[in-house]
Amino acid sequence: MTETMIRLQVEPLTREAFASFGDVIEASDAAHHFTINGGNTERYHDLAKIEPGSDGRSIVSIFRGQPRALPFTVEMVERHPLGSQAFVPLSGSPYLVVVAPAANTPGVEDLRVFLARGDQGVNYARGVWHHPLLALDGVSDFLVIDRAGEGPNCDEIRLDEAGVIEF
Ligand SMILES: NC(=O)N[C@@H](O)C(=O)O
Ligand code: NI
Numbered sequence: 001m002t003e004t005m006i007r008l009q010v011e012p013l014t015r016e017a018f019a020s021f022g023d024v025i026e027a028s029d030a031a032h033h034f035t036i037n038g039g040n041t042e043r044y045h046d047l048a049k050i051e052p053g054s055d056g057r058s059i060v061s062i063f064r065g066q067p068r069a070l071p072f073t074v075e076m077v078e079r080h081p082l083g084s085q086a087f088v089p090l091s092g093s094p095y096l097v098v099v100a101p102a103a104n105t106p107g108v109e110d111l112r113v114f115l116a117r118g119d120q121g122v123n124y125a126r127g128v129w130h131h132p133l134l135a136l137d138g139v140s141d142f143l144v145i146d147r148a149g150e151g152p153n154c155d156e157i158r159l160d161e162a163g164v165i166e167f
Pocket of ligand 2: 078080085130131132
């Protein structure tokens, strides 16, 4: 009998739906925003809780991701127990965000899959399980804000049962 994998539902990324996993970084009217620079600029203020931990420091990098082919099989997730990790798209393409609660060892039933627009970033809160970068459509650059410091900061687990993402 062929093994039928669980098909994962894909949700649109919203602040509300993502709130228990971290922050959505976007210039939305729901954010605290105000005009600066003599009216030339709108500041969307304090959008994400960046956590480098007490013994770490925040660093800024660029990840250049190759597009993932669909259908995509989610077989593993990782987490950063010592700090948060933010991804802000620079290339304007959509991408996928796969997360699971920080609480315990996740199973496929704990996964949430979000489709992020090319003008939405995400910040994974410290310890939140997530799949490594899932760029779509084309080679995509992301500004990444995460932690540098001592100690192991990347736990990976292989899921007992895989899930598949297909649109
Ligand atoms: N390993 C690494 O820096 N990248 C992952 O953490 C990721 O979430 O893409
Ligand atoms: Ni990560």
